[in-house]
Amino acid sequence: xxxxxxPDIHITVSEGASLxxxxxxxxxxxxxxxxxxxxxxxxxxxxxxxxxxxxxVQGIKGFEAEFKRSQSSFNLRKPSxxxxxxxxxxxxxxxxxxxxxxxxxxxxxxGTKLSVKP
Amino acid sequence: DAGVIQSPRHEVTxxxxxxxxxxxxxxxxxxxxxxRQTMMRGLELLIYFNNNVPIDDSGMPEDRFxxxxxxxxFSTLKIQPSEPRDSxxxxxxxxxxxxxGSPLHFGNGTRLTVT
Numbered sequence: 410x411x412x413x414x415x416p417d418i419h420i421t422v423s424e425g426a427s428l429x430x431x432x433x434x435x436x437x438x439x440x441x442x443x444x445x446x447x448x449x450x451x452x453x454x455x456x457x458x459x460x461x462x463x464x465x466v467q468g469i470k471g472f473e474a475e476f477k478r479s480q481s482s483f484n485l486r487k488p489s490x491x492x493x494x495x496x497x498x499x500x501x502x503x504x505x506x507x508x509x510x511x512x513x514x515x516x517x518x519x520g521t522k523l524s525v526k527p
Numbered sequence: 528d529a530g531v532i533q534s535p536r537h538e539v540t541x542x543x544x545x546x547x548x549x550x551x552x553x554x555x556x557x558x559x560x561x562x563r564q565t566m567m568r569g570l571e572l573l574i575y576f577n578n579n580v581p582i583d584d585s586g587m588p589e590d591r592f593x594x595x596x597x598x599x600x601f602s603t604l605k606i607q608p609s610e611p612r613d614s615x616x617x618x619x620x621x622x623x624x625x626x627x628g629s630p631l632h633f634g635n636g637t638r639l640t641v642t
Binding site: 451516 | 560569572575620631
């Protein structure tokens, strides 16, 4: 069964510092991977997605993520964090059914809460 | 594009009462998902529909939970009777079926408190 692990529950970085949020997935084939962000009281907003091709994908708000098959990872990065980036970040993998086809739904990690120090 | 619309935003009810959560997906999207978010369990898929047909309801916790999608623009999630452990944020999401890995678009959620 597919699963997603986000090992860091809470991270604090200083404004202007670089950021890397970790995500590891368990999946038997080429995964479809996503990063979402959730601000307090809001739904989840898509930051970026990986389907195939270039392993470094660019997203909104200056975020990028790199797919590394050998490490089963899809870490999210940003070179310079802004105070408005404080939120919770979720990594997700596209689920497949018993016969391998896409089910359409996503399996989410438990999230990493990002705090930004001034 | 109005996005996925959920109502109500907040619901407070007493144990034993019936609760109905509503969702309007993005126009043109033909997959709809209900998720529940709690501190303990994170985001859990409850049920999802493709073309108004329930595909997988294995995440529905008990028979007290039911979901319907009578047409392409409306879905409900009902809890009857409600219990305090049902307190959570319930999210509806929609996507366009047809490509593997289509991203989900989420509503702002309904925060349910059962006392």
